[in-house]
Amino acid sequence: MKAVSKYGVSENGYYGSFGGAYIPEILYNNIEELKSKYLGISQSEKFNNEFSELLKNYVGRPTPLFFAKNLSEQYKTNIYLKREDLNHTGAHKINNAIGQILLAKELGKKRIIAETGAGQHGVATATVCALMGMECIVYMGETDVQRQAPNVARMKMLGAKVVSVHSGSKTLKDASNEAIRDWINNPENTYYLIGSVVGPHPYPDMVARFQSVISNEIKGQLKTILGKENPDYVIACVGGGSNAAGAFYHFLESEDVKLIGVEAAGKGIDSGHTAATLSVGSAGIIHGSKTILMQTADGQITEPYSISAGLDYPGIGPVHAYLNEVRRANYISITDTEALEAALNLTKKEGIIPALESAHALAALGKLQFKKEEIVISNLSGRGDKDLETYTNYLNELKYAKQN
Amino acid sequence: MNRLDSLFQKKKNNILSIFITAGFPKLNDTASIVKQLQASGADFIELGIPFSDPLADGPVIQDSSTVALANGMTLKLLLQQLREIRKEVNIPILLMGYINPVLQYGIEKFAKDASEAGADGIIIPDLPMQQYLEEYKSTFDQYNLKNIFLVTPQTTEERIRYIDTNSNSFIYLVSSSSTTGKKTGIDGAEDYLSRIQKMNLKSATVVGFNISNRDSFQKACKYANGAIIGSAFVKAVSNSNDVAQSTKTFVDSILN
Numbered sequence: 001m002k003a004v005s006k007y008g009v010s011e012n013g014y015y016g017s018f019g020g021a022y023i024p025e026i027l028y029n030n031i032e033e034l035k036s037k038y039l040g041i042s043q044s045e046k047f048n049n050e051f052s053e054l055l056k057n058y059v060g061r062p063t064p065l066f067f068a069k070n071l072s073e074q075y076k077t078n079i080y081l082k083r084e085d086l087n088h089t090g091a092h093k094i095n096n097a098i099g100q101i102l103l104a105k106e107l108g109k110k111r112i113i114a115e116t117g118a119g120q121h122g123v124a125t126a127t128v129c130a131l132m133g134m135e136c137i138v139y140m141g142e143t144d145v146q147r148q149a150p151n152v153a154r155m156k157m158l159g160a161k162v163v164s165v166h167s168g169s170k171t172l173k174d175a176s177n178e179a180i181r182d183w184i185n186n187p188e189n190t191y192y193l194i195g196s197v198v199g200p201h202p203y204p205d206m207v208a209r210f211q212s213v214i215s216n217e218i219k220g221q222l223k224t225i226l227g228k229e230n231p232d233y234v235i236a237c238v239g240g241g242s243n244a245a246g247a248f249y250h251f252l253e254s255e256d257v258k259l260i261g262v263e264a265a266g267k268g269i270d271s272g273h274t275a276a277t278l279s280v281g282s283a284g285i286i287h288g289s290k291t292i293l294m295q296t297a298d299g300q301i302t303e304p305y306s307i308s309a310g311l312d313y314p315g316i317g318p319v320h321a322y323l324n325e326v327r328r329a330n331y332i333s334i335t336d337t338e339a340l341e342a343a344l345n346l347t348k349k350e351g352i353i354p355a356l357e358s359a360h361a362l363a364a365l366g367k368l369q370f371k372k373e374e375i376v377i378s379n380l381s382g383r384g385d386k387d388l389e390t391y392t393n394y395l396n397e398l399k400y401a402k403q404n
Numbered sequence: 405m406n407r408l409d410s411l412f413q414k415k416k417n418n419i420l421s422i423f424i425t426a427g428f429p430k431l432n433d434t435a436s437i438v439k440q441l442q443a444s445g446a447d448f449i450e451l452g453i454p455f456s457d458p459l460a461d462g463p464v465i466q467d468s469s470t471v472a473l474a475n476g477m478t479l480k481l482l483l484q485q486l487r488e489i490r491k492e493v494n495i496p497i498l499l500m501g502y503i504n505p506v507l508q509y510g511i512e513k514f515a516k517d518a519s520e521a522g523a524d525g526i527i528i529p530d531l532p533m534q535q536y537l538e539e540y541k542s543t544f545d546q547y548n549l550k551n552i553f554l555v556t557p558q559t560t561e562e563r564i565r566y567i568d569t570n571s572n573s574f575i576y577l578v579s580s581s582s583t584t585g586k587k588t589g590i591d592g593a594e595d596y597l598s599r600i601q602k603m604n605l606k607s608a609t610v611v612g613f614n615i616s617n618r619d620s621f622q623k624a625c626k627y628a629n630g631a632i633i634g635s636a637f638v639k640a641v642s643n644s645n646d647v648a649q650s651t652k653t654f655v656d657s658i659l660n
């Protein structure tokens with residue numbers, strides 16, 4: 001977990017002009033404690049031993065880097081899938097949850113709260129809480145409770161209390177608001193286990209470090225397979241941006257590696273139903289961090305939309321706002337339908353059912369021009385079990401459309 | 405002189421402040437409410453700038469914010485209304501709101517317009533002290549806009565001293581570690597409040613959060629120069645057909 005300097009966070013928590021910690025005074029001590037201890041704890045030998053051991057034998061890391069032959073033929077290049085879907089609990093979210101639960105334990109916290117969109121972070125948090133014997137409360141928007149029902153059932157079976165949130169658009173933003181309110185009401189005994197590279201400093205940096213295992217492994221695996229560490233492209237979907245931050249992390253300073261973040265366009269960036277923050281947003285403050293967000297001219301945060309619960313967020317991690325600004329990474333967006341088609345395509349071509357979030361990164365393959373000899377990594381952030389109902393409905397719609 | 409400074413110079417005890425979200429319950433109710441608050445004997449007013457995502461607020465103030473936004477309230481309209489209100493109201497008026505709407509309005513433009521409209525200060529719960537000192541203070545000072553800091557049961561003595569040193573008006577003592585309107589009453593806060601009272605701060609102090617009636621108001625005033633009522637008042641006018649009358653009834657129940 002080496003610090004990245006040029007694109008890393010500054011001492012007071014900024015990436016360029018983005019980041020910081022805009023939090024109410026009640027949380028001052030909590031944030032100060034985290035700020036002063038997260039590096040020391042996470043860089044200690046004890047922590048690293050436990051973290052590595054759990055990633056290996058509990059999560060099942062390293063995850064494979066799979067050469068997708070059929071997809072490569074389709075796009076006339078060399079496509080490798082980083083199989084984060086094969087992690088225990090089915091997505092990259094568990095990497096961060098393990099890191100933060102060890103930190104929470106070290107800080108002596110007993111009660112864990114989390115927000116979740118797709119439910120993958122909620123499941124990961126409920127899982128590590130079961131493992132460590134900690135109380136777990138997960139906030140989830142009512143819309144997401146409905147569209148990600150299998151994950152709600154898993155969280156409950158794991159012993160978490162799932163609180164359905166009814167405010168706003170009843171999705172990830174609103175779940176985050178409610179989790180922060182819980183923290184304000186319970187600052188002493190509670191640890192807030194944030195699921196992406198969002199929120200006040202030091203969360204974005206901390207989560208990126210815990211997810212950086214993804215790019216660290218890719219480097220080693222490419223070295224073994226190809227004899228060189230760097231690919232030509234790394235592509236990842238971006239909700240808050242944690243799987244992308246982890247997949248980019250160790251390539252940030254290798255400027256010849258093209259980094260592509262993929263946001264959810266929803267029904268299209270000009271449709272008024274989108275979650276493509278960098279396309280339609282502007283600078284402001286959301287959930288304690290200065291970043292790009294979707295808002296009205298009057299500074300009210302607007303409701304995002306995406307078919308994918310994990311990308312349905314009106315903000316983006318400050319690190320991505322910065323990488324976009326300085327053009328170190330490029331961000332594109334993919335519509336609901338393009339993502340659904342990409343999910344069906346991967347399933348048919350490679351026998352892998354991806355999460356709807358990851359399907360956005362796969363759809364991006366069709367939007368870019370690759371050379372035949374180039375090496376392209378697509379981060380397959382999660383598996384699609386939770387999205388089966390959405391996929392089935394889409395397949396039925398297609399069948400119906402064909403018949404008529 | 406800033407109206408807050410004059411108030412705290414003149415009056416040392418039982419200062420009553422009432423919070424109301426601008427544009428709630430109806431878009432044009434704010435003027436009637438504020439005028440009646442002055443007539444009934446409130447000492448100063450906190451006018452809430454509605455925000456889509458009020459993180460430090462409980463359900464009552466959240467809902468009032470949602471209604472006010474649906475009614476069409478904006479920061480610009482709020483300042484227009486305030487300008488009109490100032491023709492008749494001369495007690496101090498503070499704005500209370502989250503940082504993002506202020507940022508979008510523009511810090512300098514906000515300070516200028518708010519001050520010209522007749523605001524005396526502002527409370528921004530998600531603007532930390534450090535950011536304020538580095539990026540906002542000189543502008544706010546230029547327009548004689550006081551920035552009010554919060555202290556909570558979690559705040560260390562050292563930090564309270566630091567806040568006191570940097571404060572140029574009263575300090576807002578949050579009665580419990582909670583969002584607004586979480587509990588009714590301030591039982592359990594006595595030790596914390598008396599600890600702060602014994603620190604003999606240079607700044608005046610006003611207790612807020614969970615003050616809901618005459619009893620909790622009086623209790624809070626034992627430890628501070630005054631107290632602020634928010635959620636309980638918002639609730640009291642929320643279904644009212646005659647907001648002036650409801651305001652009068654509410655303030656009378658606290659003071660008489």
Ligand SMILES: Cc1ncc(COP(=O)(O)O)c(C=O)c1O
Nearest residue numbers: 120239240241242243310357382
């Ligand atoms: C499988 C999967 N991928 C991606 C995301 C988006 O999160 P992030 O952008 O932080 O990686 C989620 C969030 O729930 C997810 O479940």
